[in-house]
Amino acid sequence: MTEQEASEDALMTRIGQAVILLHAGDREEARNRLGEIWSEIGEEGDALHRCTLAHYMADAQDDPADELAWDLRALTAADGIRDTPCAEPAPHLAMRVFYPSLHLSLAADYAKLRRPEAARVHLARARAAAGALSDDGYGNGVRAAIARLERRLATEPGEGPRPFPEQSP
Template sequence: MMHLEEMTAAVELGRTGEREAARTQLTALWEACDDPQTRCAIAHYLADVQDETEDELSWDLRALEDVEDDGWLPSLHLNLADDYRRLSQTQLAEDHLSIARGLLSGVPEGAYGDLIRSGVVHVAEALAAGSVRRLETNPSS
């Protein structure tokens, strides 16, 4: 994958709290990349280092536009459901949560699958409770 080392380093910056540096590096990679699948991955990670929910939503939508590998879809729809939930756009949140649920049968067993399955539960619970708070389990936290 093009820019894999740079992308990995930028994602790690975000995970260690250097969100602005991560945003800058990931944005530069996204602008320089013309491969849709790589752009999808970069946009997906860029969403996680945004400070505002509206910006996170924008990057999650860009990731969805560039998706070519169906394996990304459960996570992307889960993130969109959570974005819309936090923006009090309940119907859109429910729509994307429904899509994410429908894709769970294709999610592999293991840590990634467990993360997606538990994320669906957490977003559904928050949505049912009317919460618009960022979940502690959100990668953007």
């Protein structure tokens, strides 16, 4: 293992440790640790690290607008991974499984911010990208979350049932 690979592994370990804190309910400490790591890697750091960190940093936010900003950073970083020329296609293909979750997160953010049209756009993108998901716990969980948010948005008070962009009226 090279020094750079060891450093990258250590960085992902630190991100993982912050995520454990987040899932244990210590949002503030998770946010602090993720913020420190973000300061180290910055906007120009490795796209996979930025995508992973921003995706979890969004979950650590208390303000829906801040959550949206971090989820947008995660999507931008994922797009950077996809658009980077690579000798091996595997990293690009592996990123496809993250798009349903990234777009689902954005849809949920927009729904919290009472922007249902933007939420529907990202929900449609999540649904369209869901074909990349495996038939496993993660894939089934993301598909179920997409369906739940679709139902919620379709029956929002005052709006009545509304078709999603990929559906005909």
